[in-house]
Amino acid sequence: MANEWRINEQDELLKFLYKALSGKSRNSVKSILSRGQVVLNGKVTTQFNEKLQPGDKVQIKNRVVPEDVKLRGVEIVYEDEDLMVVEKAAGLLTIATDTEKQATAYRELTYYLRRTQPKRQLFIVHRLDRDTSGLLIFAKNKETQQALQNAWKENVKERTYLALVEGHVAKDGTISSWLTEGKGPAHKMHSSQKDNGGKKAITHYKVAKASRDMSLLEVNLETGRKNQIRVHMQDIGHPVVGDKKYGARLNPLRRLGLHAYAISFVHPKTGKTLRFESDVPKDFLKMFFG
Template identity: 60%
Template structure:
């Protein structure tokens, strides 16, 4: 009997192995009682054979609660979800301009780089944190969705929260002041700030040109309260730790302009310097109570190196 030749690949002029047939839909199981992963898989995939099951696990085709594992003795608890992909799972492309700090069934916490839009304001197809995270969750669940909890300006970097279901989004947004125990930024501002710490209170109102205006008295706008403390200062710059009591649009940027020390690179609100090539604002810390588990969560990111380099070789206080 003549041996069948593999299909011909005209691009490489070589024989191309036929694509193996695989089941399209992944298998999903919910755990009812404690078990070890390998024993559970051998029971559920008995028709595949022991060696085949071992190969599926070792090649990273098994996920527990959305996280890949190759451990044979991975402990399973009631309520856990096991997913088996029938083909080898390729490494997903890393998101551009963001790093995932934490992910569970309800939340995604990221560190966003300056220059990346949180979410598109129109219909244009632009690279955003929202779009990339939607693609990320849909690799595991085609019906997965992402919900915005709060936003950062395009040119502000730092830690952000996204919900993976509407219930979590509403729980956080409806009780934001109670749920969030700490939310702090670092701001690089122009010139030396004389007061080592202070609180700024004003009312913010948006103009027709989308510019936020600040008033020391109630002008019908939203009350905004910002606390700051000087971390480092020279004659040209000050690095501030900023705590938000309220979260209004452009609040820190407007309040820094109010005290005569605009955020570096913030031409919109009075800055005349852009020595670091970006906006000098970074969301450094967020701490909150997990809306589903009640567990305290805290995420702290590093101060961007560009913020610190402007003080190199200069006397500081």
């Protein structure tokens, strides 16, 4: 065993692991637990809320992924027989395009599966823009992919983003409009307050932090349209920082100020509701705390 502890007081397993493994990110700790590396009193457990009692022994098995499998720009947060939840870094595509075939989350995870589970395949469930970081779901079989995609609105209970936007946003709000995609190489989305035959888009937002120059918003999607948050933030006069395409003037992060922060969905095989939450990007917080 790589690490071993004897419990001195009552605690919950995940809370204890955060403290015991304080040098690792919260997502890394969750990944260790969800992938069956944690042993409690001699038995593997993946339960985040497992109750610990004085005298219990917690151990962490050695790395289950081969040492020579190095994932670039993507971290596995949760994995079971049917799906994976991963965190994608900004700058990495979800899947290949005509101009970029190599630097994609799909390619990295396919490589991982070939080395560890060669009979498994990888299927796209949904996507994030290249410059958006955060949580993504991938399926490991066609049935799971189809079950999630065909009942996406019913299965996905929460999709929360963090948006760092320009200017001081004074209060919470909701944005509703119809979105259409423009022609030309930019494929820019256009928003209309009237039904123009486009797709209805609804975005709810809450102010988490605000300064004179920037605001950090917690954004919940009622619908999932292309570039929805980006165009809706432009609609209210507070474009996402770094988003020149939709009116931003500032780019302090040298990336898009958008992060897929939390996702909750019903597992299509078990029927259980799973929820995952990532860390707030440190560069977002630096805009307020230095």
